[in-house]
Amino acid sequence: MTYADPSQNLDSPKVKRRDFLYVATSAVLGIGAALSAWPFIDQMEPSADVLAAGGPLPLDLTHVAPGQQVVVKWRSKPIFIVNRTPAVLAELKKPSLLSRLRDPNSQQMQQPAYAENWSRSIKPEYLVLVGICTHLGCIPGYKPQPGDPQLGPTWPGGYLCPCHGSRYDLAGRVFQGVPAPLNLPVPPYHFAGDASLVIGENPKGSTFQLSSVEQI
Ligand code: FES
Numbered sequence: 001m002t003y004a005d006p007s008q009n010l011d012s013p014k015v016k017r018r019d020f021l022y023v024a025t026s027a028v029l030g031i032g033a034a035l036s037a038w039p040f041i042d043q044m045e046p047s048a049d050v051l052a053a054g055g056p057l058p059l060d061l062t063h064v065a066p067g068q069q070v071v072v073k074w075r076s077k078p079i080f081i082v083n084r085t086p087a088v089l090a091e092l093k094k095p096s097l098l099s100r101l102r103d104p105n106s107q108q109m110q111q112p113a114y115a116e117n118w119s120r121s122i123k124p125e126y127l128v129l130v131g132i133c134t135h136l137g138c139i140p141g142y143k144p145q146p147g148d149p150q151l152g153p154t155w156p157g158g159y160l161c162p163c164h165g166s167r168y169d170l171a172g173r174v175f176q177g178v179p180a181p182l183n184l185p186v187p188p189y190h191f192a193g194d195a196s197l198v199i200g201e202n203p204k205g206s207t208f209q210l211s212s213v214e215q216i
Contacts, residue, residue, distance in 0.1 A: 112208035
């Protein structure tokens, strides 16, 4: 599957597809926090050699604040990384949310076995997703604020696809009644240290490949 040119679809004028890295923050962090995050995010940019090879992509998440999303490009795909707060993690388990999701228990093959759990992740606080909508391939926007005025009082925080309105929660699980059929994929990754993420390489013992998911 090919995906649409997201330069037409990203919902922030500050965000451009050509950027290798960008950050998105929740409303509570504010614009100042977003701007101050840029310098250290830039320092995490890997070498051109690593990018060209499409090899494992190491990232230091030490300074990614709770509630903040970082987006990197790996093998030409946007990868969302979110530092989820305890409140977000509690929300992910609520029956009132689970009953609104199409595949709340991640039974569809859209993630490696090590992310087939309630948080769809290795470490619950860190969400790692391929940021490509499973409908027609746009890049969903980060909408972490519960009750976001655009999405209504029952919105728990998540992602909104700007193309046809598909919605996902903060584990990348798709809501019922939207065009997207599947949860957002989880790429291969592991942690080399507490906040030392390596995208593109499984934990020891796993042979998961992103090409094995049902749909990107
Ligand atoms: S591409 Fe996301 S809703 Fe259509």
